[in-house]
Amino acid sequence: MRALLLVTTALVLASSARAQQASPYLPLDHWTMPYLEHLVRARTIRDPSPLIRPFRRADAREVLRAADTVNASGAIRSLVRRLATYFATDRNTEIWYRTDLMFGGRAATHARRTAVRDSGNGDLWNRGHLSGVGVVGPVAFASRLDWDYRLEADPDYQGSISREVAIPNRFNDAYGSVQFRLGEVYFGQMDRNWGPTFVEGVILSPSPYSYDHFAVRFGTRHASVSVLATQFDDLPNGAGNNAQRYLVLHNIYLRLPFHLTANIWEGTLFAGENRQFEPWFLNPFKLANRTWRDEGGLPNNNLVGGDFELAIPHWPRAYFSVFIDDFPPAAGDEEPTSGALTAGVQGATHGVAWTAFYTAVANLTYRATSPEEILTRRGVGIGRNQSDYDQFTVRLSMMPVAGVLLNPEFTFIRQGEGDFRQPFPPQSAFPNTPVLHSGVVEKILRIGIDGRVEVPLGPASVAIAFEAAYHRFTNFGHIRGATGDRFVGSVQADFIVGWSHLLWEP
Numbered sequence: 001m002r003a004l005l006l007v008t009t010a011l012v013l014a015s016s017a018r019a020q021q022a023s024p025y026l027p028l029d030h031w032t033m034p035y036l037e038h039l040v041r042a043r044t045i046r047d048p049s050p051l052i053r054p055f056r057r058a059d060a061r062e063v064l065r066a067a068d069t070v071n072a073s074g075a076i077r078s079l080v081r082r083l084a085t086y087f088a089t090d091r092n093t094e095i096w097y098r099t100d101l102m103f104g105g106r107a108a109t110h111a112r113r114t115a116v117r118d119s120g121n122g123d124l125w126n127r128g129h130l131s132g133v134g135v136v137g138p139v140a141f142a143s144r145l146d147w148d149y150r151l152e153a154d155p156d157y158q159g160s161i162s163r164e165v166a167i168p169n170r171f172n173d174a175y176g177s178v179q180f181r182l183g184e185v186y187f188g189q190m191d192r193n194w195g196p197t198f199v200e201g202v203i204l205s206p207s208p209y210s211y212d213h214f215a216v217r218f219g220t221r222h223a224s225v226s227v228l229a230t231q232f233d234d235l236p237n238g239a240g241n242n243a244q245r246y247l248v249l250h251n252i253y254l255r256l257p258f259h260l261t262a263n264i265w266e267g268t269l270f271a272g273e274n275r276q277f278e279p280w281f282l283n284p285f286k287l288a289n290r291t292w293r294d295e296g297g298l299p300n301n302n303l304v305g306g307d308f309e310l311a312i313p314h315w316p317r318a319y320f321s322v323f324i325d326d327f328p329p330a331a332g333d334e335e336p337t338s339g340a341l342t343a344g345v346q347g348a349t350h351g352v353a354w355t356a357f358y359t360a361v362a363n364l365t366y367r368a369t370s371p372e373e374i375l376t377r378r379g380v381g382i383g384r385n386q387s388d389y390d391q392f393t394v395r396l397s398m399m400p401v402a403g404v405l406l407n408p409e410f411t412f413i414r415q416g417e418g419d420f421r422q423p424f425p426p427q428s429a430f431p432n433t434p435v436l437h438s439g440v441v442e443k444i445l446r447i448g449i450d451g452r453v454e455v456p457l458g459p460a461s462v463a464i465a466f467e468a469a470y471h472r473f474t475n476f477g478h479i480r481g482a483t484g485d486r487f488v489g490s491v492q493a494d495f496i497v498g499w500s501h502l503l504w505e506p
Contacts (some may be wrong), residue, residue, distance in 0.1 A: 021092065022140040022179040023058030024133035027172065028191045028206055031463045031496060032086065034405055034452050035079055036060060037197060038397050041346055041353035044072055044080065049221065050261040051307045052253065053193040056140075057133070059221075061087040073351050078402035082456060089500040096502050097134025104128060104463075104494030111153035115467050115488040116411065116446065117386065125149040127494075131173070138180060142190070144173040156385065157209055158378035172210050183224075186215040194251070194263060195307045195321050195342065198355045198395070201383050202323040202340045203267055203305060204228075204249065208380040218284075222255040227284040229277075235372045237273055243372035245271040247382070250284040263307040268292070270300035271372040301373040305339075316347030319357070323383075325365050334430040338364040340384070353397040360390035363438050366420035374420060381420065388418025388438055403454045409469070411446040417478050443474040448488075460497035466490065 026033065039045045045067045048059035064084040069077045090098065106127055111120025131144035147169040151157045159170055175188020191206035200207055213230035228249040237243040251265035268281050268288040278298075280291050289302055305323035321342040344357025365387045366375040375382050393411045400406065417439030425433050448469025455462045468489040476484040 021058065022135045022138050022177065023056040023090070024135070024140045024142045025054040025173075025175075025177070025190060026057050026060055027144070028054055028193065029172075031452075031454065031461070031494070032060070032083060034465075035083060035454070038353060038399065038405055039067070039076070039080070039083075040197075041355065041397055042072075042076070042348045042351070044068055044076055047311075050255070050309045050311070051195060051197075051263040053197060054190065057087060057090055061090060073399070075399045075402040075404075076351070079399065082403070082454075089498075091135075091500060091502050093135075093502060095134075095136050096500065097132055098498060098500045100129075100131045100496060100498035102129050102131075102494050102496045104492065106150060106490060106492040108150075108490030109486075109488050110490075111150055112156060113154070115448070115469055115490065118471075118488045119155050120153045123150075123153065125153075127492075129172070138178055140177045140179060142173045142175055142188075144171065146170055146172050156207065156380050158380060159209070170209075174212075182219060184215075184217040186217075188212060194265065196309070196319040196344055196357070198344060198346070198357060198393075199342060199359055200385075201307075202321065202342070202361070203265065203303065203375075203383045205381075205383050207385045208377040208382055211377060216284075219253075224253045225284045226251050226253065227282055229282060231277065232269075232377050235271070235374070237271075237372045238370060239273075241273050243271045243273050244275045245269065245372055246275075246277050246281075248281045248288070250288070259311045259313070261309040261311070265305055265307075267303040268300050269303075269368075269373055269375060270298065271370070272299060299370055299373070301368045301370075301375070303375075316345045319344040319346070323365075325362070334427070336362070336364055336430060336433050336435045338362045338367070338435075340365055351398065355395045355397070356393070358390070358392050360436060361387045362435050363388040363416060363418035363433065364420075364424070367422070367424045369424050371423065376420070379421065386415070387420045388416035388436065390414050390436065403456075404451070405453075406449060406451040408449045409446070411444075411448075413444040413446070415442045415444065417441075440475050440478040440480050442476065442478050445472040445474075446470070459499070460495065463494045463496060465492045 040047045045063040048055040048063050064080060064087060067080045069080055104127055105124060107124045109122040110118035112118055125148060127148040129144055129146040133142040147167045149168055151168040173190045175186060175190055178185045189210040189212045191210045192204050193201045193206060194204040195201035211230060213228055215226060215228045217224050217226040219225055230247050232245040232247060234242040234244055247269050249265060249267045251263055254262045256262060266288050280295055281288060292300055303325055307321040310318045323340040325338040340361040342357060342359040346355045361384055366381055368374055391411060391413045395407055395409045397407050414437060416437040446469050450467040453464040471486050471488060473484040476482040
C-alpha cells in the first residue's frame with residue numbers, strides 16, 4: 001500500500017508539473033547553518049523558508065546571491081562572499097554530486113548536544129563523518145555516515161551500539177527526494193524542525209535524532225499542503241502487551257500578504273496491539289478528527305497547532321506558536337489543559353542581531369491516557385524533550401571579525417516535577433493537577449556564550465565551535481531550599497574538506 005502510494009504520487013506529480021532543478025537539503029548541523037541563521041536574523045539575507053527547517057542548498061545559494069550588503073560591515077560582506085563561493089560549487093546541471101570528509105574532536109563537561117539541559121558525563125570524544133549529496137535529474141539524494149564516540153554517553157541517543165563495532169556510528173542523513181515545480185516526494189531520514197528557528201519545535205524537532213519517514217508536498221514553496229508519516233518503536237499498552245505506534249502529520253504552509261507566514265498543522269499518533277498502518281490518516285485534505293470518527297473511533301492521540309511569523313520590513317520580526325494537546329471544553333471533562341506556546345521577537349541594530357522569546361510547555365503535554373500514545377521515540381520527545389516548564393531567553397548574535405560568530409545568552413527556566421515519561425494521572429486527581437509547574441519548582445539561571453570560528457584553507461576549512469555557561473539552581477533537584485551551581489561548556493574542532501563532481505552536462 002505505501003509503496004503504491006509513493007509510486008502513484010510520483011507519477012501524478014511528474015505528469016502534471018514541469019520538473020525543476022532538484023537540490024539536496026542543508027542539514028541543521030551543517031557548518032554553514034549558524035552563519036546563515038545569523039545573516040537571516042541581521043536581515044542581510046531573506047529567510048529561505050520561514051518556520052520550516054531544513055531548507056535546500058539551492059535556496060541558500062539563491063538568497064546569498066540577493067544578499068543586501070550595502071550597509072553591512074566588512075566582516076558580513078566577507079562572510080557572504082565566502083558562503084556564496086562555497087554554494088557556487090553545486091552544479092546547476094542534470095547530474096552532479098559532492099563528497100565531504102570531516103574529522104575532529106569534542107571536549108565537553110556533558111554528553112548532550114546542547115548545554116541548556118546538560119546531562120551525561122563529560123569527556124573528550126573523536127568524531128567525524130563522510131557524506132555525499134547529489135542530483136540526478138529531478139532526484140536529490142544524500143547519505144552521511146557519522147562516527148562519534150559521544151553517542152555512547154548521550155542520554156538522548158537510544159540507538160543500539162554494538163560492542164563488536166570499534167567506532168560508534170550512525171547515518172544522520174540518508175534520503176531520496178523527487179522534486180517538481182508543484183511538489184515533492186521524499187523518503188529517508190534527516191532532522192526537521194517546525195516553528196521559530198530559535199527554539200525546538202513543539203511537534204517536530206531534532207531532539208530524538210533523525211529517523212526514517214515518508215513525506216509528500218503538494219504546491220509551491222510559498223503555498224503548500226504536506227503529509228509526513230512514520231512508524232515509532234513499540235511500547236507496552238495498558239495490558240502490558242506490545243503496541244505498534246504510527247505518527248502522521250499534516251501541515252498547510254502559506255507565505256501570505258502583509259509579510260505574514262503561517263504553518264498550521266495537525267497530527268495523529270495511533271497505536272494498538274497488532275495494529276497496522278491505516279492509510280486513511282494520510283489524507284492531508286481532511287481533518288484527522290473527522291477521519292477518526294469516520295473509521296469507527298479507533299483509539300488515537302490527535303494534536304493541532306500553528307506557527308506564525310510577521311516580518312514587516314524595518315521592524316522586528318514577531319513570532320507566535322501554539323500547540324493544543326487537549327482542551328477541556330472539547331474533552332468535556334476536568335482534565336487540565338495541555339499544550340504549549342511560544343512568543344518571540346527578533347531584530348538587529350548596528351550589526352548586532354538579537355532574539356527574545358518566552359515559551360511554556362504544560363504539565364501533561366505529550367502524555368496520553370493510553371501509555372502507548374505518548375509522543376516519544378525511544379523515550380525522547382519528538383518535539384520538546386521536557387514538559388511542565390517555562391523559559392525566558394534573550395540572545396545576541398554578532399560578528400566582530402569575518403568568520404567569528406559570538407552569541408551571548410541569558411536564560412531563566414522554571415521546571416516543575418511533571419515529566420511526559422510519567423503515567424497519566426487518574427481522573428480523580430484532575431482537580432489537584434496543575435496546568436503548569438507541578439510540585440517543587442526548580443529554577444535555573446543560565447548566563448553563557450557560544451560561538452563559532454571558521455578558517456578557510458582553500459578547498460578545506462577548520463571550524464571551531466565552543467559553548468560556555470554558568471548555571472545557578474534554586475530548589476535544586478526539586479528539593480525546596482536546596483541550591484547549586486556549575487559551569488558547563490564544550491569545545492569542538494573539525495577539519496572539513498569537500499569535492500564537487502560534474503558527471504554529465506547536456
